[in-house]
Amino acid sequence: MPDKPKPTSPKKALVVPKTDVSQDDDKSTRRFVYYMIALIVLIIIAGGALIYWLAGNFVTQTNKNKAQDKTIGLLEQKKRDLAELQPNYDKITAPGPNGKSQSASILSAQPENEAYKDLIAMVERMGQDSGVKIPSISKGSAAATTTTTTDPTSAVIPYQISVSINGTFAQVEDFIKKTENSARVMDFVTLSIGGSTKSGPVTTSATFTVYYQPPADISSTQKELE
Numbered sequence: 001m002p003d004k005p006k007p008t009s010p011k012k013a014l015v016v017p018k019t020d021v022s023q024d025d026d027k028s029t030r031r032f033v034y035y036m037i038a039l040i041v042l043i044i045i046a047g048g049a050l051i052y053w054l055a056g057n058f059v060t061q062t063n064k065n066k067a068q069d070k071t072i073g074l075l076e077q078k079k080r081d082l083a084e085l086q087p088n089y090d091k092i093t094a095p096g097p098n099g100k101s102q103s104a105s106i107l108s109a110q111p112e113n114e115a116y117k118d119l120i121a122m123v124e125r126m127g128q129d130s131g132v133k134i135p136s137i138s139k140g141s142a143a144a145t146t147t148t149t150t151d152p153t154s155a156v157i158p159y160q161i162s163v164s165i166n167g168t169f170a171q172v173e174d175f176i177k178k179t180e181n182s183a184r185v186m187d188f189v190t191l192s193i194g195g196s197t198k199s200g201p202v203t204t205s206a207t208f209t210v211y212y213q214p215p216a217d218i219s220s221t222q223k224e225l226e
Contacts, residue, residue: 092106108183108184109183109184109185110156110184110185110211110212110213111184111212111213112212112213112214112215113212113214114159114212115184115212116139118184119161119184119210120137122182122183122184123137123161123163123179124137126175126178126179126182127165127175129178130167130171130172130174130175130178131167131168131171131174132165132166132167132171132172132175133165133166133167134163134164134165134166135164135166136163136164137161137162137163137164138161138162139159139160139161140159140160140161140162140207155213155214156211156212156213157211157212157213157214158209158210158211159209159210160189160207160208160209160210161207161208161210162205162206162207163205163206163207163208164203164204164205165203165204165205165206166201166202166203166204167201167202168200168201168202169193169195169202172193172202172204176188176191176206179206179208184210185210185211186208186209186210187208187209187210188206188207188208189206189207189208189209190206190207191204191205191206191207192204192205
């Protein structure tokens with residue numbers, strides 16, 4: 001009969017004695033692994049932040065370059081436009097036959113502010129030319145704005161004046177006609193007359209609407225692209 005194999009006893013696991021030195025080595029190894037993991041995570045976070053910062057700066061600088069290119073293009077276009085408009089500007093600012101330029105006439109018709117003192121002087125001068133007396137001139141409340149634009153600062157602003165006029169009917173009529181042809185735009189509104197006959201003296205009170213237009217806001221509206 002063949003010999004039966006002898007039963008083998010199971011191998012015993014190697015038991016490492018847990019000494020103080022081995023336990024300290026295990027702790028040191030674990031700490032080293034943890035530190036390395038934390039360092040790797042920190043490096044990844046710092047790298048991501050650096051990439052984000054570099055990408056943000058790149059986008060910002062790119063937008064600044066685009067804005068500068070656009071600004072340069074607009075300035076060059078303005079330069080060409082100014083060169084084309086220069087002859088027209090010279091034409092309207094050159095003195096005319098009466099010594100007054102077109103631009104000055106336009107500002108006289110519709111100044112940039114109320115120009116109330118100049119208006120009083122003009123009304124009194126027209127009164128002298130018509131032979132009437134102007135006892136008083138008073139400024140009334142502002143009338144409703146008749147012309148508006150997209151820029152509120154360039155809207156035409158009207159206000160009213162009341163003028164007392166003493167003279168004959170013909171003189172008063174001549175004065176009213178002069179206001180219609182005056183350098184300053186004056187819209188006739190009302191006229192009240194007190195007197196007995198057309199040939200005798202009359203006392204009148206006339207109301208006119210005058211206008212002014214503040215200069216338009218031409219400040220630059222350019223800004224950097226975002």
